[in-house]
Amino acid sequence: MPSTDRRTRLSPPAAPPGSRGIDEILSAARARLRRLDPEQAHVAHRQGAMLVDIRPAAQRAAHGTVPGALTVERNVLEWRFDPRCPARLPEVVGYDLQVLVLCQEGYTSSLAAVALQDLGLRRATDVVGGFVAWSAAGLPALGPTVLRTPAPSAAPVAVRSTPF
Numbered sequence: 001m002p003s004t005d006r007r008t009r010l011s012p013p014a015a016p017p018g019s020r021g022i023d024e025i026l027s028a029a030r031a032r033l034r035r036l037d038p039e040q041a042h043v044a045h046r047q048g049a050m051l052v053d054i055r056p057a058a059q060r061a062a063h064g065t066v067p068g069a070l071t072v073e074r075n076v077l078e079w080r081f082d083p084r085c086p087a088r089l090p091e092v093v094g095y096d097l098q099v100l101v102l103c104q105e106g107y108t109s110s111l112a113a114v115a116l117q118d119l120g121l122r123r124a125t126d127v128v129g130g131f132v133a134w135s136a137a138g139l140p141a142l143g144p145t146v147l148r149t150p151a152p153s154a155a156p157v158a159v160r161s162t163p164f
Helices: 006-010 022-031 038-046 057-063 074-081 108-118 130-136
Strands: 050-053 099-102
Touching: 022 108, 038 050, 038 099, 038 130, 057 130, 074 108, 099 108, 099 130
Parallel strands: 050 099
Antiparallel strands: none
């Protein structure tokens, strides 16, 4: 069996014609946004902008949350913010909402904000540096919290057959 040196193993395969790498996709997304630093986002949120935390529950528990932020995990964001969608949030009453997307470090939020712009929410943007920068700026935050799971030896919960 021929030996393969480390550089050969780690080199990426040839990209298909027309494809873009994540750095290019992220750069194009950010070119469409007027991103806010944490302090600007905090002021905008206090003035009525919708701050949306798209991080998964485990990440919010491990690092903390922003009081008053709406939690909508990334995997359902477009459905919750498309004014045409029956699964939209009650707060989504039109296309002129100012939506500030927050993730952990400000990468995923850029892609998510552009997805909201593609839905017609032209005022969607994100927070530079995400929750890490928000917290480092000393802005209001809660947590972290401990996710509690039942002990494996816990007794099963009794089910009552009569109403309370």
